Amino acid sequence: MSTHPAPLRLAVIVGSARAERLAPQVVSWFTEQIAQRADMSVDVIDLLQARLPDSLDPQAPEVATLRPRLAGADGFVVVVPEYNHSFPGVVKTAIDCYTTEWHAKPVGFISYGLSRTGGARAVEHLRQVFAELHAVSVRNAVEFPAVLEHFGPDGRLPRESGSEAAAKVMLDQLAWWAWALRDAKSRRPYEAMR
Numbered sequence: 238m239s240t241h242p243a244p245l246r247l248a249v250i251v252g253s254a255r256a257e258r259l260a261p262q263v264v265s266w267f268t269e270q271i272a273q274r275a276d277m278s279v280d281v282i283d284l285l286q287a288r289l290p291d292s293l294d295p296q297a298p299e300v301a302t303l304r305p306r307l308a309g310a311d312g313f314v315v316v317v318p319e320y321n322h323s324f325p326g327v328v329k330t331a332i333d334c335y336t337t338e339w340h341a342k343p344v345g346f347i348s349y350g351l352s353r354t355g356g357a358r359a360v361e362h363l364r365q366v367f368a369e370l371h372a373v374s375v376r377n378a379v380e381f382p383a384v385l386e387h388f389g390p391d392g393r394l395p396r397e398s399g400s401e402a403a404a405k406v407m408l409d410q411l412a413w414w415a416w417a418l419r420d421a422k423s424r425r426p427y428e429a430m431r
């Protein structure tokens with residue numbers, strides 16, 4: 238019998254649903270970073286495809302379809318642009334559609350925007366929201382300020398940049414929490430206390 242634990246299941250949430258969005262390129266860069274790691278497998282959850290209802294109806298088929306993918310994740314990374322100094326409404330809808338699926342799990346962030354803050358204001362707002370959902374936001378995030386300047390002539394984010402090191406630090410922190418919480422929950426189920 239193998240003594241190696243199953244890799245962490247990381248759900249990467251694509252936090253933009255605009256037609257002309259940059260999000261897929263950012264996600265593509267990020268999944269390349271994760272592919273270099275043996276300790277994680279990835280499930281990319283695209284909120285454009287998910288089409289979650291603003292009604293937040295828990296019986297809606299779109300909500301039900303996504304539920305097991307979120308419930309089965311050991312941790313999350315939200316790839317999020319900054320819209321008007323916060324995060325897009327489609328991300329809030331996704332968060333609000335679920336409850337226990339977020340509980341006692343770590344959340345990391347990749348943010349970007351046209352301004353010099355690199356989406357940091359979106360991330361700080363998300364930390365407040367995820368705290369309400371008993372999720373643990375990891376300290377370090379990856380930011381792409383003035384995001385258009387990061388793209389090479391091929392339309393992709395460059396492979397060599399400080400962002401790769403930042404992604405590794407964020408993922409290492411996220412992995413620590415995910416292993417710790419997975420272990421703790423195997424001994425004692427997490428019960429959300431009000």
Ligand SMILES: Cc1cc2nc3c(=O)[nH]c(=O)nc-3n(C[C@H](O)[C@H](O)[C@H](O)COP(=O)(O)O)c2cc1C
Pocket residue numbers: 253254255257258259260261318319320321322323349350351352353354355356384
């Ligand atoms: C409604 C809206 C509001 C925006 N507000 C900000 C902002 O407050 N700060 C910023 O840095 N960029 C802002 N931007 C620029 C976006 O962060 C940038 O266009 C980014 O590419 C959006 O991500 P997406 O293309 O994946 O949707 C805004 C864009 C939109 C559409």
